Structure formats: structure tokens, C-alpha cells
Amino acid sequence: MSNATVAVVGGGLVGTLNAIYFAQRGWNVNLYEARPDMRLPENKAKERGKSINLALSERGLSALRATKLGLDKLILEASVPMYARMVHVGDKQMSQAYSVHGEYINSVDRARLNDLLLNIAEKFENISIYFEHQLVMIDFDKNILSLKTGSTEHQSSIVKHYADLIVGADGAYSRTRGQMMRRMRMNYEQEYIDTGYCELSMLPKLNENGESEFALDPNHLHIWPRHTFMLIALPNPDKTFTCTLFMPFDMFNEITTKEKLLEFFSTHFPDAIPLIGQERLIDEYFKNPRGSLITIKSSPHHLNGQAVIIGDAAHAMVPFYGQGMNCGFQDIEVLHQVLDHHGITPVLTKKMKNQLEKALTDYSNTRVKDAHAICDLAMYNHYEMRSAVTSLRYLARKGIEGWIHLWAPRWVIPLYTMVSFTTIPYSKAIERWHKQNFWLNVVLGTVSMVTLTGLTGVILFNKNNRKEQNYRDIIKTVLDSVWKNFN
Amino acid sequence: MSNATVAVVGGGLVGTLNAIYFAQRGWNVNLYEARPDMRLPENKAKERGKSINLALSERGLSALRATKLGLDKLILEASVPMYARMVHVGDKQMSQAYSVHGEYINSVDRARLNDLLLNIAEKFENISIYFEHQLVMIDFDKNILSLKTGSTEHQSSIVKHYADLIVGADGAYSRTRGQMMRRMRMNYEQEYIDTGYCELSMLPKLNENGESEFALDPNHLHIWPRHTFMLIALPNPDKTFTCTLFMPFDMFNEITTKEKLLEFFSTHFPDAIPLIGQERLIDEYFKNPRGSLITIKSSPHHLNGQAVIIGDAAHAMVPFYGQGMNCGFQDIEVLHQVLDHHGITPVLTKKMKNQLEKALTDYSNTRVKDAHAICDLAMYNHYEMRSAVTSLRYLARKGIEGWIHLWAPRWVIPLYTMVSFTTIPYSKAIERWHKQNFWLNVVLGTVSMVTLTGLTGVILFNKNNRKEQNYRDIIKTVLDSVWKNFN
Structure with a gap:
């Protein structure tokens, strides 16, 4: 019996x-990508300016580490x-530190990371990569996939490929998920927020010695x-910053002229204008597309022992916790832990197929609630x-939380730390x-x-020492009875 | 300028x-139906045994009445x-009456109602009906629709039709909605319940004179x-009943043999076995498909001035309030009231097109919350x-509510009455x-x-008359002070 194909x-x-x-599990892998190979120079240009920078943190790193490929x-x-x-x-x-222990998140470029992963994948003999193959x-x-090949409507043709297992990692608008939904009772929810986004960029500045350095x-x-x-900016290794302006669509629709744009930035982000540059700001604001932001929840994530969705295909989230990719990578680590736990080998006997179905059921049972949890948290972080x-109360509380965490790290772990610097399941983190x-x-x-009572007592004591006695008596009586209650 | 096409x-x-x-508004209407004409005898058989009987109530009747076609x-x-x-x-x-005023709902056959409407539609010169035209x-x-014509994969071809306005009334799995979702930020939610259903039927019985009559x-x-x-049964004009067994899928999956089926019915529905007939029960239970039940919510219901979805395409609900069709019919009445309000004529000048877009926005703004409301109510009614x-508390409360409604019909209207016997917007009814x-x-x-206090008083009074006095005094003091408060 030959090894199974995914x-x-x-x-x-x-x-x-x-x-x-x-x-690495020994399966034969066919990897299908609708777009052409983005590593080729002629395709590079198509990709730019489309997506938000990514913040890689512990969950993502853990899944990368587990491959033992460095x-x-x-x-x-x-x-x-x-x-x-x-x-x-x-x-x-x-400056508001992410962690009292000096832990950090990492700004990475989506395209660069993707290229690197494709380069590694290509080296595996049992992986075949099919570009310009659209499901x-x-x-x-x-269990046959029909795929459209070729880049234009004119030249395209349909090829059919068999697979023992289908994994949909085809993003928020997943066709795999759509096909699964026609076969099963999948609960599904998509919700757009009124906020859209537009990418801008910030070039390096020249320092006194004429060397280029980060603008911030x-x-x-x-x-x-x-x-x-809000406006945000994430650093890139080439000393540029990628900025993203998040704003309700209504506001985007109101800012229709150069004058309005500059007035808006002068009022709200005056320090950003010289950093981005007036010309560049105008050019990019009007040229770059407006992105929309969606939350997607689905349940379950699998269809029998035949198919499973991971990453944005299973759960898209707004980008405000920097967890989209990290959660997608963790999906993979969790999925393969579950496959290990069920002893899934690439030799798919009938018994093994049953086992695979159980494993995928287990995967949905554990992962769906975590996916829902991080989708909600990402919305909260918006x-x-x-x-x-900017609120004093938030900062005070965060300060106290961090302080307790520093001295009793097992007793209180700030939410941000649990999400970004541990691999605790998201739902457990919320709990x-x-x-x-x-x-x-x-x-x-x-x-x-206690503080308030003490203060009141002191105030009244002082006051009553000068005027009347009975307030002091009342407080004394109350405190006495409290004291008795405790003894 | 010729009249607009919908x-x-x-x-x-x-x-x-x-x-x-x-x-009736004077538009040219192209009506597209994916299936063949179900009124033709050769197609009749395909349709049967598929859908739940419908309960027509005031909202549906009101929309039918408004056509003034009787x-x-x-x-x-x-x-x-x-x-x-x-x-x-x-x-x-x-017997639990639906209304203290003798109001009633009407059991209708979906196919018969559909045939009747198609017969009427066909008489309009400005309606063209295209059967076997699948979007x-x-x-x-x-604004061009591509439609697949012909009944088999082999003979089919694609035709393209223009329309000024597209109305999607293509059911829960609406392709119109799917196409709209690719163009706009539509919030969408679908949720299956664990309960499935299976249709059974109950033939008339013969009375003493050898005439057939309803079995119940x-x-x-x-x-x-x-x-x-649960099992339900709705009467048909031909003296049969259409029964529906609603049950968790797990239970359906457990009842796999004749013996288990009969045991199940003997335990839970013993009186239904002779009514349905043992043979018929076994035959239909194993032959008829298992239906699944879905709730669908979408928002908004329109795309610019170009398209709008109504009926199940916009909001599918579980069938337990008998409101699916009634809500769909009311969508139509509300939509056309909104079009009237905005003075929409079939002559679509540029100004009129803007007006149409405003009208559709208004429609979504009013109708979405009502659609959400009835979806939730239908789930509650399950x-x-x-x-x-069967609960005493429920019956007592319903009794009191009905009694107050009888004497003060404006002060308290039972929920069921508001939903089934008025056209009050669903969201207002819930409020x-x-x-x-x-x-x-x-x-x-x-x-x-008051009752409890009185009873306690009487009991204590009797008790204390024999034993101690102080309980009586306490109650007397309390009642005295209550009395003083009221005077």
C-alpha cells in the first residue's frame, strides 16, 4: 500500500x-496555489502594498520550532x-512595554516569510507545488479536486487530482470551506467591522553622518x-516603517481631496506628516486600496475524515492582536499533535481511515473554541x-497587574503575555x-x-475633635462591631 | 425611456x-426558476415528501390581500x-386554543399554493417566467445575470440577461446572496440545530357509514x-395529515431497524402507530430523507440600488413558529410600501435610480431587525x-395572559397573537x-x-393563639406599619 496523499x-x-x-509525517503532499510563484521577479511587484505587516510571537515561533528545521x-x-x-x-x-520580563514580538514581512517557507518546502521530495492551480x-x-490551471480565462483548463485528505488553508474566502459547507451542517458566521484600512509607508531618514536610519x-x-x-507603524529590516491607517469607511469617504487629507493629518497626526512626507502621503493615500476587516467563525473545522480547514479559512480575525498568522501556525502544531496522539501513519488502511476521522473530530472539538476565543479577543483589542x-485607569491597572506578575509570575499572568508569549490555549487564557x-x-x-474608611475616619476624627462628638462615636461603634466580627 | 426590468x-x-x-407596479418582470414547471404532471412526483406543511397566518394573508386579486x-x-x-x-x-378570540392559522400545501401563484403570475403580460433557468x-x-438553461449537464447552455434591479428569492442557499457577498461587506450567520426531521403521513380513516374522515x-x-x-401533524384538505418527526440526528442514527423503530414509537407515540399504520410508518421512516434545520441571518439585505434579497434568501428560520412563508410574504409587502414611500416608478431616470438606492437602504434598515427577531423567536418556540x-406554570401563565387579553385587549396581547394574528413588526412585538x-x-x-403574607398571618395567628403571643405581635406590628404606609 503506497503512502497517502494530502x-x-x-x-x-x-x-x-x-x-x-x-x-515530515511521510505523506505525499500536493500544495496548490492559485497565484503564480511570487518568488519570481516578474511577479514580485503584483504583491506589494496589499497586506498588513505581521507580528510573529510565541505561538507562531513554537510551530516553526517544532519542525526542527531551524x-x-x-x-x-x-x-x-x-x-x-x-x-x-x-x-x-x-513607551508601554509588552512584558515585564522583556519579552518581545517580531515584525516580519509576509512576502519574505512566505518565500522562505516555499524554499524549504521545495526541498522535500514528497512535496509537489502547483502554482496557478485554483480550486x-x-x-x-x-475525494477529487477540480483545479483551474493557467493564469488567464482564455488559456485555462481544468485538471482533476485525487487526495486522501484535503486541507484547506486558502484564506478567509476559502473555496475549500465553501465546498465543505455544501456537504455538511457547518455553522458559519462572518462579520465586517465599519473600520477599513489603508497602507502608507515611512522611508528611513538620514542622520548627521549621512547614514540612513529608522525614522522612529x-x-x-x-x-x-x-x-x-488610529494610525500604526511597524518597523521593517530595511529601516522603513509600514504604516496603517485604520478608520471608519465613512471617514475615508469624506476625505476626498489633498486639502482635506492634509487638514486631517495636521489635526490628528501632525508629527506623522514630516515622517511620511507630504507628497508620499498624498500619493499613497489616494493610490492604495482600502482594505476591509472581517471576523469569520466556523464550526466544526472538519468534514468526516476527508477534509479540514486551518488558518483564516477556519477563523479570520481582525488584526488588532497580531494573532492571525500565529493562530494559523498553532492550528498546524495542534492538528499534528492530535494526529500523533491518534497514531496516524501515512498508510491509510480502513482502520487508519476511521482513526483519522476520530482525530479530525478531536481536532475540531479542541480547536474551534480556541479559534472563537482569539477572534473575540482580537475584536476587544481594537x-x-x-x-x-490612553486612559489612566487602564494604565494603572496594567501597572498593578504587571507588578504582581513580576513578583508572583505564576499567580497573575497579564492577558497580553498569555496570548503572545505562551502557547496556553486561547480559551484557557480567557478563562x-x-x-x-x-x-x-x-x-x-x-x-x-480600607483606604477610604481610614481616610474618612481621620477626617471625621479631626473634624469632631473640634466640633461634635457623636460622628466619632458612630464610627467607633461601627469599627468596634466590625472588629468583633473578625474576632 | 422604456419601463425598467426586474x-x-x-x-x-x-x-x-x-x-x-x-x-402591478408596471415593471417588466423576468422570473427565473431553476427547476422545471412543477405544475406539469410529469414533474409533480419529484416534489412530494420534501417539505413541511405551511401554516398561513395574518402576515402572509395581509400580503396576499394587498394585491387586490383575491x-x-x-x-x-x-x-x-x-x-x-x-x-x-x-x-x-x-386542546390549547391559539387565541381567546377564536382566531386561527391555516394549514396549506406548499405545492398547491405555488401552483396557484404561478397561474396568476402567468396572466400578467409583463411577467415572463423562465423555468429551468438556474442563476x-x-x-x-x-447588472447582467448568467443563467444555466436546460435540465441536464449535457444539454445545458448559459444565457445572459440584463436587469435594472435583481431580487433574490432563491431560498436559504441563495446564489443571489452568494454573488452579492462577493461584492459587499455583508454580515452573515448560519447555524444548524442538532435536530433533524422526517416526514410521515396519516391517511383518512373510514367511519361507520364507510365514508372517509380525518384520523384526528x-x-x-x-x-x-x-x-x-416531538411529533407533529397538520391536516390537509384531502383528509390526510402530514406528520413530521423532529428529533436529534443522534437519535435518528440509532434507530436503524424496524424493531427499534416500533419499540421507539410504542414507548413514546403509542397512539400514533395505529393512526399512521405500522407498515406505512416503517416504509416512510426508512425511505424519506432526513431534513436539517438552519437559521440564517444576513445584513444588510441589499446591494446599492442593484439587488435585494427577500424570504429565506435573506433570513431562514427553523419552522417552529410557522412564520417562514409569512415573513417572506411580509418582506414583499414592506418592500413595496418602502418603494411607494420613495415614489419609485418604473421609469428609471438617474434621479430615480438614486431614489431606488435610498429606498433599498431604508428597506434593510427596517427589515433586518425584524428578520433577526423572528429567527430568534422561531428558535425559542422550538x-x-x-x-x-406540558408544564403547569406555562399553562397557568398563558391562561392569565389570555384572560387579561380577553378583558383588556389593548393592554396585554399574547406574543403568539402578535406574531400570528397581527402585522406588528416582529421586533416591536418582542419589545x-x-x-x-x-x-x-x-x-x-x-x-x-399578598396571598402568602395573608396565609402566613392566618397560620401564625392560629398557632400563637394556642402557644405564644409574640409572633402575633410581630406580624401585627408589621401589618400595621404596612397599613400606615398605604394610608
């Missing part, structure tokens, strides 16, 4: 890494560490929070980034966060109450 | 009635009125509520039908229901408290 639909980050995982190190070499948020308010900049249809009776502190994720909208980061919040509130509440 | 996708109940409405009367002639639920528990039957794609740049009381919707599953109808519940709870709470 069809991986989508040669993006998640699809390619998943192909490598299956190749992928994590290779990728970290081409990334810029970001230790903190830099919040720009007025002409002040405030059209899946016949789940025979490179080891920060820069944020200009303005409540309903609020936090735009607004909360723990709620519990921590409860106890933090109890402690903070008690501290506040 | 493409109505889907020749089911909602699509056909909508075609009639647009024809459609409501025509349809009522071919339907059976149902005044009450008949709840089967043990060997008892309990494949919509080019929204040019015909003016009732019969329910066998069993908490996690619980009510399976379980609550009103919540308010009513609040006041009902206040009244019931007060009554209970």
Missing part, C-alpha cells in the same frame, strides 16, 4: 508550513523585535490612538488600541484572565475600601 | 408573489383552519411533545413546543412582549406576596 489548498504561510509538517531562527534573523507599544499623544511619546470544486464522493524608534510598535480611528491605551480579574478586583476593592 | 430569482412562493407585486380568499378555500394545538400526552389529548453568476458592473380532529395542529424530540406546553412580561410579573408577584 492536498493542501493554498500556498500562503499556513498552507506551506502545513505542507512541510505533512511531508525555521524559527531563520525567520527571526529577518525580523525586527518590538519590545513595546509607543503611544503618540500630542507631541509626547509614551474550483471538490467531489467528496470520490525601531523597537516599538507605534500607535497614534484617536478613539474612533478598542484597547484605539482608546484604552484564566476572567478568574484573575475577579481576584484582582477583590484585592483592589478591599484595598480601596 | 429580475426575480426563484419561482417559489415568495419569488412568484413578488413578481406579481412588481408587475389571492387570500382563493388560498383560504384550499386550506384547513387550525384553531388550537392538540397536545398528546399519555392517552390524553389537551450561475451576476456581473454587478453591468382536523381543526388542530397536533403535537406529541417529548422534550428532546423549546416551547417540545417542552413548555412589547418584554414590557408586558415585566408588568405581568409585577402584578403576579404582588398578588403572590
